[in-house]
Amino acid sequence: MSTENRAGAAMVLLYKSTSFDYVGKISLSSLMVEALRRELEEGDPEDQLIMHLRYVRRPDPRLADGPRTIHNLRSQIGRLGVIVSRAGETVVDREYPVRELLGPVLQHVVQQIDPDEQVWGFCLDHPSLGGLSLGRSTPEVEGTMDLNLRESRRSFTVRKVAEPPVPGVDPQELGIDAAGLGQVTVLLSGDTYDHLHEMKLSRRLEEGGFLLGKVLRVLAPDRARPADGDGEAADRYLVEINEVTSAEHAGAGALHFTFTGDSFREVNRRITASGEDRQLMGWYHTHLFSGKESGLSGIDVDLHLGTFRQPWQVAGLINLTGDERLLRFYARSGDSMRECEQWVRDDSGRYRRARAAVVDDR
Numbered sequence: 001m002s003t004e005n006r007a008g009a010a011m012v013l014l015y016k017s018t019s020f021d022y023v024g025k026i027s028l029s030s031l032m033v034e035a036l037r038r039e040l041e042e043g044d045p046e047d048q049l050i051m052h053l054r055y056v057r058r059p060d061p062r063l064a065d066g067p068r069t070i071h072n073l074r075s076q077i078g079r080l081g082v083i084v085s086r087a088g089e090t091v092v093d094r095e096y097p098v099r100e101l102l103g104p105v106l107q108h109v110v111q112q113i114d115p116d117e118q119v120w121g122f123c124l125d126h127p128s129l130g131g132l133s134l135g136r137s138t139p140e141v142e143g144t145m146d147l148n149l150r151e152s153r154r155s156f157t158v159r160k161v162a163e164p165p166v167p168g169v170d171p172q173e174l175g176i177d178a179a180g181l182g183q184v185t186v187l188l189s190g191d192t193y194d195h196l197h198e199m200k201l202s203r204r205l206e207e208g209g210f211l212l213g214k215v216l217r218v219l220a221p222d223r224a225r226p227a228d229g230d231g232e233a234a235d236r237y238l239v240e241i242n243e244v245t246s247a248e249h250a251g252a253g254a255l256h257f258t259f260t261g262d263s264f265r266e267v268n269r270r271i272t273a274s275g276e277d278r279q280l281m282g283w284y285h286t287h288l289f290s291g292k293e294s295g296l297s298g299i300d301v302d303l304h305l306g307t308f309r310q311p312w313q314v315a316g317l318i319n320l321t322g323d324e325r326l327l328r329f330y331a332r333s334g335d336s337m338r339e340c341e342q343w344v345r346d347d348s349g350r351y352r353r354a355r356a357a358v359v360d361d362r
Contacts, residue, residue, distance in 0.1 A: 010053060012102070015073065015121040016114060018246055019202040020134075023113060028053070028124065034105045036084065039092050047086045054081030055129060056095065061251070064103025068110060072098055073134040073205075074123040098124070135253035136205055166312075168219040169238065175350035176238075176343060178218055182357055184312055184331035186340045187240040193344045193354065195244060196327050201286055201320060206257040208250065208285030210267045212243040212278045215312045237312035239281050239331075239340070245270065247283075256299070257285045259307075282308055282329075284316030292321040296330055301337050304330070314340060328355070 010028035015021060029051055033040065040049070060078025064070040072078070080101060084092035102122070110120045123134055171178045176185075188196075201207050218236040249262035271278055283304075287294060296304075296317060304315045311332060319326040330337040339358050343351040 009126070011125040012106075013123050013125050014106075014110070014113075015123075015204075016110070016117045016119070017200070018119050018207065019200045020073070020121045020204050025125065026109065028126075031102055031105050031109075032082065032084075035101050036082070036092060040084070040086075042091075044087070050085045052083040054095075055124065055126070056081055060097055060099060062099060064099040064106065066103060066107035068107060068117075069119045070099075070103060070106055070110070071119075071121040071136050072123065073121045073136060074129065074132050075135070076132055077124055077129065080124075133254055134204055135256075136251055163310075166215055166217040166235075166237070169216040170219045171238065174238075174343075174345075175352075181218060181236055182338070182341060183234060183333065184237050184239055184314060184340045186314060186329045186342050187238050187345065187351060188342060188354070189242055189345050190347070192241055192244065193342075196284075196316070196318065197325055199244070201318065203288065203320065205252040205254060206286050206288060207246065207252065208257040208259075208283060209244060209246040210283055211241045211281040211314065211316060212245065212267075212271065213239065213241040213281045214277060214279055215239055215281065215310075235311070239312055239314055239329075241281055243278065244284065254288060259283075259303075280313070282314035282316065284318065286318045286320055288320055290319070292319050292324060292326050294319065295328070295339075296337055304337065305332060305335070308332075 011025045012028050012031055013025050014023040016023050032051060032053075033049070055077045056079035057076055058078045059076055060072070061075050064072075075098075077098060079095050079097055081095045082092055082101075083090060106120070106122060110117065121136070171181065174187075216238040218238060245267065247259055247263040248266045249260045251258035251260070267280065271280065285300070287297075290297075296315060300315060300317070304313075308315070314329045314331045315337065317328050317330065319328075327342075329340040329342060331340050341353060341357045342355040344354045345351050
């Protein structure tokens with residue numbers, strides 16, 4: 001059975017892992033023949049199939065069903081119009097969701113390529129689609145509903161849950177001079193520090209996730225404590241990060257990264273399931289094209305200030321420039337963000353300064 005694709009040399013490009021490493025390409029027409037096998041069963045298998053494709057720009061962020069996570073990295077093209085004729089007779093004339101049409105076939109294909117890899121990406125590739133960037137669309141959050149409080153007759157009350165007290169520590173016990181500390185200081189184990197500098201990260205899409213650990217309040221004489229806006233001595237915090245986990249159910253592109261409610265639900269489930277004394281210390285994400293020294297964007301600052309409400313929660317930023325990687329952390333300072341100092345623990349349990357904070361007035 002041969003096919004003719006009147007729309008041109010359409011291909012499907014395959015990528016694997018959360019960093020979306022390029023694997024190779026497959027003829028779209030060959031995948032279509034497999035996907036439409038039932039519709040094409042009747043007729044002489046020696047007759048040539050003529051296939052016309054129409055790329056429909058209707059976004060579809062939903063994932064293909066199956067045991068593996070497969071992202072449509074050009075989800076702007078969410079549907080395909082397909083016309084297939086054989087011996088002058090039209091046998092298929094229908095518009096399909098891309099994920100429903102190609103998803104089951106790709107599940108089988110990627111199983112053959114690498115049975116251990118659970119995260120994959122694909123995109124339709126054709127000269128007419130060259131202007132569309134790759135991206136991982138923000139998934140739709142399931143199990144939600146819209147509620148109009150003005151129309152509802154039920155009464156709702158919201159109350160703030162009291163935060164547990166933050167335990168104190170004398171930083172001198174850790175080998176840290178309290179007098180020079182800012183409001184928030186990040187503490188990293190050697191393994192966590194190395195992981196952040198060496199973990200595999202995509203060069204095509206921004207990546208991000210969550211920082212887990214615990215927070216300690218600095219115990220030090222009041223004269224060593226910086227004053228807050230009212231002239232009172234402000235609490236200072238040591239943020240100990242001991243786990244870095246990628247965000248699930250998140251969207252991404254070359255210039256953006258987006259959490260969903262399901263991202264937070266999953267990380268909270270992870271924290272609870274661990275049974276350990278750990279908290280959500282903040283988040284991290286990468287920048288790809290903004291330059292090595294660029295800091296948080298305005299969108300990053302707004303996300304942090306609006307979502308991570310604790311004064312000790314931090315935003316990690318990893319700038320990827322060529323083969324270089326710059327790691328920084330920021331914490332809220334009033335209505336803006338300031339860089340935090342980084343200290344790394346050695347094998348004896350003592351800390352050394354890895355990076356002094358650079359003032360950032362964003």
